[in-house]
Amino acid sequence: MSEACSKEVCLTDEIKPKKENYFEKYKAYLPSIVSLVILLTGVTFDQLEMAWFNTYFQVFLFGMAYLIIGGPVVWKAITRIPKGDVFNEFFLMSIATIGAFFIGEYAEGVAVMLFYAVGELFQDAAVNNAKRSIESLLKLQIEEVNVVENGTTVIKHPKEVKLGEIIKVKSGEKVALDGELITEKASFNTAALTGESVPDDKKKGDTVLAGMVNLNTVAEIKITALYADTKLSKILKMVQEASGRKAKTQLFISKFAKVYTPIVVFLAVALTFLPYFIVDNYVFNDWLYRALVFLVISCPCALVISIPLGYFGGIGAASRNGILFKGSDYLDKMTEIDTVVMDKTGTLTKGIFEVQKVVSESLSEKELLHIAAAIETYSTHPIAEAIVKYAETDFKKVEIKNVEEISGHGLKGELNNQTILAGNSRLLEKFNVTYDEKISEITDTIVLLAIAGKFAGYITIADTIKEDAEEAITALHHLNIREVVMLSGDKQSVVDKIAKQLGLDKAFGGLLPEDKVNEVSKLKAAGGKIAFIGDGINDAPVIAMSDVGMAMGGLGSDAAIETADVVIQTDHPSKIATAIKIGKATKRIVWQNIILAMGIKLIVLALGAGGIATMWEAVFADVGVALLAILNAVRIQKMRF
Numbered sequence: 254m255s256e257a258c259s260k261e262v263c264l265t266d267e268i269k270p271k272k273e274n275y276f277e278k279y280k281a282y283l284p285s286i287v288s289l290v291i292l293l294t295g296v297t298f299d300q301l302e303m304a305w306f307n308t309y310f311q312v313f314l315f316g317m318a319y320l321i322i323g324g325p326v327v328w329k330a331i332t333r334i335p336k337g338d339v340f341n342e343f344f345l346m347s348i349a350t351i352g353a354f355f356i357g358e359y360a361e362g363v364a365v366m367l368f369y370a371v372g373e374l375f376q377d378a379a380v381n382n383a384k385r386s387i388e389s390l391l392k393l394q395i396e397e398v399n400v401v402e403n404g405t406t407v408i409k410h411p412k413e414v415k416l417g418e419i420i421k422v423k424s425g426e427k428v429a430l431d432g433e434l435i436t437e438k439a440s441f442n443t444a445a446l447t448g449e450s451v452p453d454d455k456k457k458g459d460t461v462l463a464g465m466v467n468l469n470t471v472a473e474i475k476i477t478a479l480y481a482d483t484k485l486s487k488i489l490k491m492v493q494e495a496s497g498r499k500a501k502t503q504l505f506i507s508k509f510a511k512v513y514t515p516i517v518v519f520l521a522v523a524l525t526f527l528p529y530f531i532v533d534n535y536v537f538n539d540w541l542y543r544a545l546v547f548l549v550i551s552c553p554c555a556l557v558i559s560i561p562l563g564y565f566g567g568i569g570a571a572s573r574n575g576i577l578f579k580g581s582d583y584l585d586k587m588t589e590i591d592t593v594v595m596d597k598t599g600t601l602t603k604g605i606f607e608v609q610k611v612v613s614e615s616l617s618e619k620e621l622l623h624i625a626a627a628i629e630t631y632s633t634h635p636i637a638e639a640i641v642k643y644a645e646t647d648f649k650k651v652e653i654k655n656v657e658e659i660s661g662h663g664l665k666g667e668l669n670n671q672t673i674l675a676g677n678s679r680l681l682e683k684f685n686v687t688y689d690e691k692i693s694e695i696t697d698t699i700v701l702l703a704i705a706g707k708f709a710g711y712i713t714i715a716d717t718i719k720e721d722a723e724e725a726i727t728a729l730h731h732l733n734i735r736e737v738v739m740l741s742g743d744k745q746s747v748v749d750k751i752a753k754q755l756g757l758d759k760a761f762g763g764l765l766p767e768d769k770v771n772e773v774s775k776l777k778a779a780g781g782k783i784a785f786i787g788d789g790i791n792d793a794p795v796i797a798m799s800d801v802g803m804a805m806g807g808l809g810s811d812a813a814i815e816t817a818d819v820v821i822q823t824d825h826p827s828k829i830a831t832a833i834k835i836g837k838a839t840k841r842i843v844w845q846n847i848i849l850a851m852g853i854k855l856i857v858l859a860l861g862a863g864g865i866a867t868m869w870e871a872v873f874a875d876v877g878v879a880l881l882a883i884l885n886a887v888r889i890q891k892m893r894f
Contacts, residue, residue, distance in 0.1 A: 853878050
């Protein structure tokens with residue numbers, strides 16, 4: 254693959270089938286196989302007690318097997334010494350196996366190194382398996398896109414496509430950039446982004462994201478985000494950075510290994526020489542053998558390998574379920590959550606609003622709607638988009654100037670030198686505009702309008718609850734979450750209605766962004782471990798201050814996604830419980846591995862120091878336990894959540 258395609262899969266690589274190179278695929282196993290054959294040959298000759306198979310032949314044959322399998326390990330140990338990294342697993346294995354040769358235990362020296370190498374192969378296979386679900390995301394990026402220019406199609410790299418340009422996506426092709434569908438309708442497979450294989454039917458004006466696959470017709474898409482700003486690019490960046498953020502357990506094990514390894518080396522030296530001053534009939538080779546067994550057992554491979562692998566497996570399992578953790582530390586934090594706080598619009602509800610009623614006090618309903626739509630074009634809020642969509646295009650003749658967005662309130666502008674207000678009750682109260690208080694009793698979301706300081710009417714809008722919202726709340730309660738709370742800028746009557754329907758513990762409406770921050774601060778002050786889930790720009794401050802910030806990745810704002818610690822690609826609130834389950838399963842497996850590795854090692858260390866355990870028991874305590882830990886770690890990828 255060329256350098257330009259090193260981090261991405263080129264279109265040509267994706268289309269052209271490659272011949273499988275079996276040598277490249279299996280060459281990593283070749284040294285182990287050759288070494289094993291030589292080892293078995295040597296052991297057979299030794300058992301047959303052939304006269305010609307003397308010490309010189311043994312050293313030659315077993316030495317050749319050792320160099321093939323152990324040479325790279327010894328070289329790694331030597332090259333790390335100048336860098337100050339002396340007491341590592343390579344050093345331990347080298348000293349132990351070379352020592353075995355020194356006392357004439359040639360077969361055991363080769364066997365220990367062979368089993369160690371096989372363990373490394375198992376580790377690589379397990380890591381590659383864990384990476385596969387994450388790396389599949391990288392295959393979503395493509396190198397060529399068809400851009401429509403002056404009625405003709407020009408092939409460009411997605412990085413060269415500008416905002417507002419139109420791309421053509423054929424049936425079966427992946428969408429390269431985020432945009433707005435300008436074809437009347439099209440159907441897309443979103444499985445790669447969301448984990449959901451159900452086709453997503455889009456109509457003209459709907460948002461289409463990079464990574465989706467066009468299913469059945471040629472689709473034209475107007476680009477709304479540059480290559481670097483697409484949701485897919487941001488997701489890929491998150492995934493690539495995730496492995497750099499380590500959990501506390503990982504950091505502890507890394508520090509532990511750096512302290513633990515030199516200690517066991519000095520203990521092994523002491524085990525070799527101190528008995529000379531204590532025991533009768535001291536035999537140097539016997540005590541050196543015990544020390545070598547001690548070194549092999551003490552190698553921290555099982556911990557160093559299996560614990561990061563467990564966390565990596567957890568991130569991979571989450572990715573397959575449409576959940577992106579920005580680091581393994583958040584897998585741990587998810588297990589501590591006892592309070593889940595959610596935004597309403599876009600999190601528990603679809604954020605797809607439809608106008609229900611237009612009520613005017615003085616103007617005609619059509620005139621009021623046109624004024625509302627004209628000022629709402631300056632907002633990206635789903636409610637504003639619903640009004641604009643409902644008004645169609647007739648309102649474009651209405652020109653509103655000097656539009657100002659008042660956060661948490663609404664919009665203020667000017668029409669024919671008259672002040673126009675469109676927003677919630679707080680906006681009208683701010684400008685001392687009175688209206689009938691009975692309007693506040695309406696349970697639907699309301700946009701109130703005022704013209705020249707007088708109440709002009711209102712528009713009612715309804716949102717729909719997501720299909721899995723009730724399931725999400727039930728699942729969280731089953732996980733013993735202490736409180737499930739909803740915070741919303743919508744009025745309290747709307748919030749109460751949804752809270753009752755979904756079975757929420759608490760619900761607060763009429764909140765400004767700073768009010769949401771205050772509510773979460775109160776919950777944290779009460780000792781709660783908070784996970785907050787939102788999707789809007791105004792949710793970013795709360796996401797940032799919570800113990801675990803979560804964002805809806807499909808429809809969520811860039812600010813929310815970039816601030817969040819965990820991103821739910823599917824926009825399904827039920828995935829919150831899934832994320833907690835994956836975090837708990839990962840932590841459980843990691844601690845199983847720690848207890849398994851340390852428990853067996855301590856037992857065999859004592860036996861080795863007492864001269865009871867041989868090199869073969871040492872191999873099991875090191876390589877065997879490492880393999881068991883690896884197999885346990887990869888279990889998480891097979892679990893269903």
